[in-house]
Amino acid sequence: MEYKLDRNTHSLLDPRTKLLLLFTSSVFVVGSAGEQRMRVFYWILVFIPVFLLFMEKEWKAGGAAVTIYVGSYFAQIALQHELTALESVLALMLYIITKIIPTVILARYIVRTTKVSEFLTAMHKMKVPDKITIPVSVIFRFFPTVIEESRAIGDAMRMKGIEMGAKKATEAVEYRMVPLIASCSIIGEELSAAAMSRGLDVGKKRTCIWNIKMGFFDWVIIVLCLVCFIWWGIGGLFI
């Protein structure tokens, strides 16, 4: 079968839309701007990441997220009386979890579905300088690497029987950090050499094989985000 590159392959949303959504979500979901007045938007923003998960066919993760939201919603209702100390700790934990999970899911979605090349180009169109976009794209790629390395080191420690630190807590930190940093710094150095030997440079024009265009869903999300901010702004005028 003959291979043919489809330059229009992309995830549901454009990188720029993803960032706008992340921004909106961090203002209204995590930052709880607008409080009660934004209630409806709050829940819409909470469920968009779940919808995106389902679109990516991540049924399990999506299902888990829904379960947590629903569970914590009822738990919060159940906890609406005079609280004991333990109950209030529990309530706060729930609160933090429900605030942070949507954004975490969204951030993970963005990292998983955005191609580095797509991201660089989209940011370039928004006139974001290379000095920000290159490090960010390296973070995309390096996050999994750091976790991979860290796991391998954890395994090695477990095998040596030093996972709890041979004698002191400081050693546990040292044993974990030193190989991690050593190995990441070597990989980073080799990565730079490889990238530069393939022409990556700062402030030079580059092209992109992926067609970056706003689609239907992009506009839906953009309008939604704008409405959020407008509604919030209008509300401010009346109060």
Place this chain on the structure above:
Amino acid sequence: MDTNNNRLNAKDLINVGVYTAICAVICCAVAISGVIPVMMLFLVVFVPILTGIPYMMFLTKVKKFGMILILNILMGALMWVTGMSYYALVVGTIAGLIAEYIYRAGGYMSKWHGIAAYAISGLYCWANYFGIFFNAEAYFSTRQNFGQEYIDAVTRLLPAWMCPVLMIVDVLCGIIGGWIGTKLLKKHFVKAGIA
């Protein structure tokens, strides 16, 4: 040679990305424990101490103006997006700029300038609490359903005077973290010849 040039090149920017990723992973690991309410207060202790080690390694790669600032902007942005507050980005940027000048004053190699730069740049961590201090009303109005009792408890734990205290704690832990970082740097990476 590229290094005589004062413009940041791809290698510098990739290094920034690499060390931001390491610091971010550490922050995440600590922040996960932050779900337990009391631990949240300790973010300001553990994050500066733990990230000191990669940060000091990072500083050995910094020879040009801008790298510290970019790392700080990125860390601030990450903090903001993952649910802290946008103050982290604002404070992070300003702190990064100050740190940049401090480290430059040390000629990009002085140990104590490095520690000071690190301690200052770590202030984005402290800025995470601003939401509680500056907007206490708003911060707690969403938490009404936890009961007045609980709000009183947290407010008691975090009175306004705690704000400067936390800043001092943050800077002190930054100095400790930076100092541990330089120790380990010398013990391991300098000895191994990779720093």
Place this chain on the structure above:
Amino acid sequence: MICFNNVSFRYARGEESLKNINLTINKGDVVLVCGSSGCGKSTLVRCVNGLIPHFYEGELTGSITVGEMNVSQTTLRKISGYVGTVFQNPRSQFFNVDTTSELAFGCENFGLDPHEIEQRINRTVNRLDLTALMDRSIFKLSGGEKQKIACASIAVEPVDVIILDEPSANLDFKGICELQKMIEAWKEDGKTILIAEHRISYLFPFINRALLMKNGEIKKEYSVEEIKALTEKELHELGLRAESMENPSETRIKGIMDMSDTDKMVLFNMKYAYRGESAVFDIPKMEIPVGEIIGIVGTNGIGKSTFLRCLCGMERRCKAKLKVRDEEWNNRKRRQKIYMVMQDVNHQLFTDSVLEEVLISQDSEDREEALDILKLLDLTEYADRHPLALSGGQKQRVAVASAIASGREIILFDEPTSGLDYYHMLQVSELLKALKEKGKTVIIVTHDVELIKNACTCVIHFGNK
């Protein structure tokens, strides 16, 4: 095409690594640069792709021209449009997360028209039969597949010169065959190719000449006929690998002994599957001879490394039991009784001196014994050095020293000789034999035919049912 005029180079930290190199390479030549580790072959090729002096700092004298460009006066970006490089470590040479973008990366950086890039990618993928690898995550590929993508991404670029820096270090037999196809295609296109390697026989069909390097100098130049004529012994003396292209799965080891008499341990219920995928392997029962050196062979990606991880009890989801003598070892027990030397030894070095490294591996610290172990492994003079500062072969020895110090009776190795030259491979094989002498059972996953022939007393072939 490529011209070195009296070139010497000294890294910013370290000794002189190139001395008075004079060399001319014509367009369309395929040149092998060989020599043992540390001979300067990698340094030499870095001068061609411009990483020296633009990336690795140091003191460069003499002049290098590639095409019409003087390397030290041309920017790396400009050189990169002319010279493409495949590096040794498949883990660290990707900037993108998905394979398709990685193929396009170089061309995108040069600012080529997207339509042209598209055509180039289609042509390369179809020619090299890579359809199955497209649109995948780099993190889900095996080492061999990654190296294929690395080669393909250079093949997409419109470069005239191609550099391969120890490309076979992490490849198995099948991977090397693929690599050969790649080089053949480039040669057909008339590219100039420069390869730094110490495994050389797989390159014989392509090269026009071979340069032997030693201590930073070009010691000798061979024609193809001359280098083919070198005997195994002569190659070994030069620190080069002599293995002919041979599939490790078909390797026969000398003097197979009768295994029916030896003690055996029995492994039960060995199965493992990644979450949500079908089983990597499923072995109801397997006998492993005690006190032997057992080589496990099989193609990349068949699950050999996972097998080792399960065997030493590191995968909680694997419920295998190992029956040794009359005891049954579960995962926990196996973690205490079995030691594994990982493929990337850097992950296993924790302390600031070699001696310290051995001490923390012991159950209770015993300085005397630790020093004895160092002596056995010829590491005494490095006792105070930082393990990370050692060379690859030395690190491997430190890892073995820790394994001995742990006092465990079964020791596993994951690809202990990948990237090692003949001399260091031999050293590792001697170490394995020393472990056997001490009564340990040694199990190695490897695709190194020479190691199997030198050390293994028994080979287990891992394959699909």
